[in-house]
Amino acid sequence: MITSIFSKSKPINFIVVFFIVLLAFLIARVQLVNEAITIGLVFKELGLLFVCLGSVLLLNFIVSKNSLTRFGNYEILLFSLFLLALPQSTGDANILLANFFVLLAIRRIISLRSQLHVRKKLFDTAFWIAIASLFYFWALLFFILIPITLLLYTDNKIKHWIIPFVGVVTVFVICVSISIVWNGSFFGIFVNLPEWSYDFKNYNTLKFLLFITTLFSFGLWSSLFYIKNLKQKKKAFRPSFTVVIIAAVIATAIIVLAPEKNGSEFLFLFAPSAVIITNYIETIEETWFKELFLAILFLVPFVLLFI
Template identity: 55%
Template sequence: MITSIFSKSKPINFLVVFIITLATFFIAHLKYAEGSGLSTHYVRYFFVFLASFSSILVLDFLVSKNKLTQKSSYEILLYALFLMALPQTMLNDNIVYANFFILLALRRILSLRSQLHVKKKLLDAAFWIAIASLFYFWSILFICLIYAALFFHSNNNLKEWIIPIVGVAAVFILGVSYSIIVYNDFFTALNIFPSVSLEFDTYNTLQYIIGVTLLISFGIWSSVFYIRTIKSKKNDFKPAYKVVLVAALIAFSIMILSPKKEGGEFLFLFAPLAVIITNYLETIQDKWFKELFLGLLIFVPFGLLLLEFLAKT
């Protein structure tokens, strides 16, 4: 029953996802944020939530536009469930905004499939990634995704390989100019000297252990089948599927390098992982197993919230 509801894209699916996202947003700020100012800084949090839900809409658009799934809505449901499994991902405003811009960049990178207006798309993608890095520095690693896409498309045009550097340089110049005007300093606004932390003690809680285990285990299992199915895709679409896989690897690297292990660093992983797991869901022939697989993905986030509620009462 659950799988049949989201097996096709319907308006009701977006409503369900919106409710899950909104509920998760309030839960995150009321139960996990220290000194949450939802009532006093409602304008700020409105834009944070808007960026969170807009990310889901962008994900749905790029998936349907590039035929990354079979016209289902599983990917947006999974994205919302990942948020619920790790509500801390909605606490860091900068990461929420950075993730939104990365998805905009991913949309332009995937659209290289058409081989139309390639230079403009490369410049746009680099620009959005550079903007994202102003909010969260390590998102600059997604610049590698542009070059991966060029490699997958067998693009040998040297000028087009240089264009992403121009896009990043443009944002860098704008950032330096802003920093000089506002801070009377060259690099304060850019934060180009980020720290790295390999301390994972923050994740040593039941909520993190279960939530992260869910993401990693289901992600790895689905990735095995995802890689196998790439060979069966049409040649025009193979690069897009490979780009999604590389995006997941970059997101995982950001999670490892993140200087503050607060949960928000997982947000970059949600979109590519949702696409990968959706592809696996769509290949499952046994209806009972598909229901069980999706049921676990739904039950665990709700179960975690219930456990947290019982633990604090």
């Protein structure tokens, strides 16, 4: 039943996905927000909700525009289910915004496939990653995607290797200018040094363990087939698919390094994981197995709500 609904792109799919995202967002607010309800808080939370919904639409755009999956909407369904399975992933405003800007960067770097406006796309990618790092420092790791993508396209033009750094410097100059105006100093805006932690004790709960086991078991299993099938993709599309798997590796590194392991750091992993798992689902020929595979992913978030 789930496969028949989401195997093709339909308006009803977005309604279902938006409802799941809204449910995840509301559950997170009930669990995490302890402030008194004010007009300012309402507008702030509405803004963050729109960021969540915008991330769904942006993911769908990236996937459909670059043919990362076939014609269904499994990827946005999985993304929304991941949010519901771990509502805390929507709890940190900075990470929500950082992830949105990372998706904007991934959109630009994947679009290099067309080899049109390469310089502008490289600048935009670096610019958005730098903006994302202002909200969450470790988002800067996604900058690794740029040189890797240039290598995948065997791009030897020196200008193309320099332009991304211009994008980062542009953000730096803007931040310094803002710092001078607001704080009266050159680097007043850069008050926090990067932090990291290898303390995983917060994950030592039944709910976290079940979620992590589900996400990584399904993700790793799908990744094996994803990597295996890379050679079967058209040569022009291979770098785009490679970017997705590398983005998943970077997101995993961010989870490991995250200074506060409260669940919000998993958000960076949801989009690439959704694309990877969707690619595996689309290769399953047995209808009963595909339904079972999706049913487990669909039911797990609702089971976790009662733990």
